[in-house]
Amino acid sequence: MAEVYPWQAELWRQLAGRTRHAHAYLLLGPAGIGKRDLAESLRALLLCQQPAGLEACGQCKGCHLLAAGSHPDSFELKPSGDKKSVGVDDVRELIGFVNKTAQLSGRKVVLIAEPPAEDMTLAASNALLKSLEEPSGDTVLLLLSHQPSRLLPTIKSRCVQQACPLxxxxxxxxxxxxxxxxxxxxxxxxxxxxxxxxxxxxxxxxxxGVREQRALVVDGVKKLLKQQIAASQLAEAWKNLPMSMLFDWFCDWAQSMLRYQLTRDEQGLGLEDMRKVVQYLADKAPQARVLETQDWLLQQRQKVLGKANLNSVLLLEALLVRWASLPGPG
Known part of the structure; x- marks a missing residue:
């Protein structure tokens, strides 16, 4: 049984206490706050044959089948094969499921969670619209989104949008x-x-093991600025680290530099491990160069998040060359 976390208690009471449910819910919020668990708890409740108040009983045939991953009225939309994004063929399978008659409790539930709804291809998103607008029978679709700005407006307008609390x-x-x-x-x-x-x-x-990875990266940045290691060597050493994580950190450090240049507030320098480095770079780097670096970082980060076909070593080397050139006269 999925967990409803303490910060979701009020939201859960609102969702689970409904006497009638919408045909589609869009659960919105940053990754890592428990949206999937909330959706799974709601799915369990909706498919339970003998709910106990606001909870699925965990004992009926429906609950046992759901726990075993074989409930005939539950469907999770996922990419087929080794694909990273949900495509049209995957949505067609969903449509086939929606058009069937429920076999147990009279209700069917669709979960779109991993990857989140915004990661569907454009064609798949358009194919989903019909099911969102007119789902067959008593079907409830549960969509999760970490970045709703990337969703088609037509998908958002066809769902009850529910913000989930951080x-x-x-x-x-x-x-x-x-x-x-x-x-x-x-x-x-x-x-x-x-x-x-x-x-x-x-x-x-x-x-x-992110804290160990962080220590490795921070040590490498310090050595790079002291000219104790070349950008190419460091890029090769980091090639197996998560690229999105690295760009998140460098974007955060660039933002902290700009904030300090504008406010001189040392409280905004970030975590202790990089405070002195960020402050040093903020003092030594021309603001225009920091802004230019930040723009470049954001552009490359978007490519990384979009799963573009990138040469990770060359991209990291370009990043590190820019970083090493930050201090100095404008």
Whole structure:
């Protein structure tokens, strides 16, 4: 059974307490705040044959089949084969499911979660519109989106849009302390900062060894600025690190530099491991050069997020050459 997290309690009461449900919900919010678990809990409740208040009973035939991944009235839209995005053929399979008659409780549920709805191809998004507008029978579609700005307006307009809350820092830290008992408060705060405040992402980052990866990257940046290592060598050493993570960090450091240049507020210099470096670069780099670097970083980050076919080593080398050239006269 999926978990409903403490920061979702009020939202869950609103969703689960409905006497009539919309034909499509669009759950919006940043990754790592529990939208998938919320959607799975709602799916379980909708397919349960003997719900106990606001919870699925966990004992009926429907609950057992759902737990086993074989419920005939549940469908999850995923890319076929080794594809990264949902395509038209995948949506056609969904349409076939929607057009069938429910076999157990009279209701069917579709989950579009991983990848999130915005990662569908344009053709797949257009193919989905008919099912969103006029789903067959008592069908409920549950769509998740981390970046709703990337969704077609026509998809958003056909769903009940539900913003999902990002927990406040105190709630996140309390939950993270229980989820990661091996980490102290300082480590939990660092993880939460690296995760943009999303507690589930913070837990995942710890499991992926992100703090060790971060230490490796920070050490490399310092050596690069001291001319103790070449950009090409460092790019080769980093080629197996997650590219999106690296660009997130460099974008954040560039933004912190600009903020410090404008405000001289040392509280905005970010995590302790890079504060002195960011402050040094902010003092030494012309603001126009920092702005130009930030624009370049954002453009390349968009390509990375869009899964463009990139040569990671060459891209990292270009990034590091730019970074090494930040300090100096304008």
């Amino acid at each position: 927990p406040d820092p105190a709630t996140s830290l309390a939950w993270l302390a229980q989820a990661l008992p091996e980490c102290g408060e300082v480590e939990c705060r660092e993880l939460l900062s690296l995760a943009g405040g999303s507690p589930l992402t913070a837990r995942s980052l710890q499991q992926q």
